[in-house]
Structures are given as structure tokens and as C-alpha cells.
Amino acid sequence: MYWNWKIGGFVLGVAFLLAVALVKPIGVSTQFVILDGMIANVFNSELIKENKESKTGYASTNDYLNKSGGKYAKAVANPTNYSFIFVLCMVLGGYIGRLMTRSENNKKIDQVPACHKQCFGENAAIRYLISFAGGVIVLWGARLAGGCTSGHMMSGMMQTAVSGYLFAFAAFAAAVPVAIFIYKKKED
């Protein structure tokens, strides 16, 4: 069903390589902040302002959007920037990938993962709650670290960044015991 690791790994490497060769290293988690900023900007027109004194020409009343000379504030004010469009198109890529899988085996997607069923039963509501809670922790953590699995781990280690290796080590050191603890299989 999925590509084997040799083909998959090679193509994954080419994707990261093309991005850095043509534009810049791949990163995702910042765009959650940018989308939050866009949503907040609808309700609070004071949030983002053009400001000639700031380095990027934009400033924000929020400290995070205002940091590095209003870099994030500028992205919020200009939604058609490279990084945001890149991340939106990843959703499209997932859709196309799924279409190919479907034509292979015509199987409907199982909304509750098998590992979840084994531990928590068929109830989809519990799975949705766990996914939501996971999302809160993942993105808060990613922002504290300054990147996620794509930006820190893959792009970082590709560039031999010290921060990338230490991030990957910390993420796996926490994730492996938690996964083993939560998703105990019956036969274990």
C-alpha cells in the first residue's frame, strides 16, 4: 500500500533537497501561528498595522507576531506568501496521495486507527478528543522549540544543525515511552 522505505526515503530526501535548493528549507509549524493571526485579525483590526519604523514594514500588538521586526505580522497581512501557500498545498498533496491509494485497493478510510481501537474501543469521539489534545501539546511544544518534525528534525538534520539533532533526540526520547505506555497491545 505505501512505498517501501528505499523508494520512499529517496523521494522524501529529494523533496527536502528541492525545497532548499530552489527556495528554503521546509517548515510547517509557524504557519499555525500565521493562520491564528489571520483569524484574530478578522476580529481585532488593531492586531496588525503597517509601520514604517519596523524592519518588515508591519507591526503587531501581539509580542509573538511582532518579533524579528514584525516578520510574522507581515506574513499575516500577506496571506499569499511562499510559506503559507506551501503548507496549504500539503493538504492538497495528501488528497492526491489518497486518491492513488484508493484506486489501488478501493478501501474506505478507517476513521478510528487500529491502535486506538485495541486500547479504547470503537468510539470515534474519544479518538477525536485525543487528537485535539495531542494537537494542543504538539503545536505549543513546536513553537517553544522553534520548529517541528519537518523544520527542526528533517530540515535541521539535513543541514547538520546542532538544534535539529537535539530536538530529534528529545522528541523521540519522550514519544517512545509515551507511545509504548498508552498503546499497550493486549498480547504484550
Place this chain on the structure above:
Amino acid sequence: MEIFLAVFLGTAFGFVLQRIGAADPDKIIGMLRLTDMHLVKTILTGIGVSSSILFLGMMAGVIDSGHLSVKSMHAGVPLGGVLLGIGWAISGFCPGTGLVAAGSGRKDALFFIMGGLVGAGLFMLMYGALAETAVFNSLLGGKVTLSQTEKYEALVSGFNGTLFAVLIAAGFIVLSIKLPRSLR
């Protein structure tokens, strides 16, 4: 031109993540439980391939080292990494694969994305207070790499950056070949 590249590269990356199984929570949790090492082998190969060609390409002058973007090392990196790891293990998604999974038709991924927007929003509101602590202070020299490039300093300088990067990359590829399909 840049927007065209964003559409092409973003779609391609999302497609690849779906095709290697990274947008499937069962595959992620199988990897983290050490019972299905398929994704680890894929990721290690991916880093090895991209890193070796990147450094060779920069040496040959085909790839502009100005495109590199190394992230700063600070106490938040391992702390945030631990938090991300916990949420990753609970949900089976990380930010990128959550988006791709939503595109592939997973409803649980939509809930992950909503949670992610809440988490990122909370961080935005707390950033002012966090910035006053030592959590973002540079450690180990901040934006440093193991292999010297034109743009960034290396942690330990004095040897050939390209050669070292290719050796590390080769190590990742050997590791991905040697790793068994399951560790437990």
C-alpha cells in the same frame, strides 16, 4: 515564480508524506512503539539522501548556501521537543502530517489541526512572558552546525565540512539499512 514553487513543492511534499505512510497514525504509533520501523528507515534514508546531495551541491556551487536556514539552539528546543514528542505519541500526528492526513480524508486529523491552532494561539498569548525567561537564550553558540558552511559556524571548526556532512549522511543510510523491521 515563488508562489508557483510553493504550490509545486508543497503539493509534492504532502503527496510524498502520504505515500510513505507518515500521515497514517497507525504507522506513526507503530514506529514510536518500536514495532514497525518502516518510517524510521524511510526518514533516515531521506535525511541521508538530502544532506549528502545538499553539501555536495554547495561544494560544486550548484546550490546556493544562502538558502540554508539553521534554527537557534536554546533551552526551548529540548523542552519543546519533549512536549511535541508527547503529543505526537498521543495523537499519531505532527504538524505537517496532520495537515496531510486531513487532506487524505481523516476526520481525527481535523480535530488535531483545531487543537494545533489552539496550542499555537496559547503560545502567542504567552510569548511575552516566556521571552523574559532564559528559555530562548542561545546555547552552544545558537545557530551552529556540525559541518562548516559559508553561512553558519560549525560547533567544532577546522575540518572539511562537506566531507563530514557526507560521512554523517552515509552513517544515517547505513543505519537505515541495518535497522530491523521491528525492535520489539
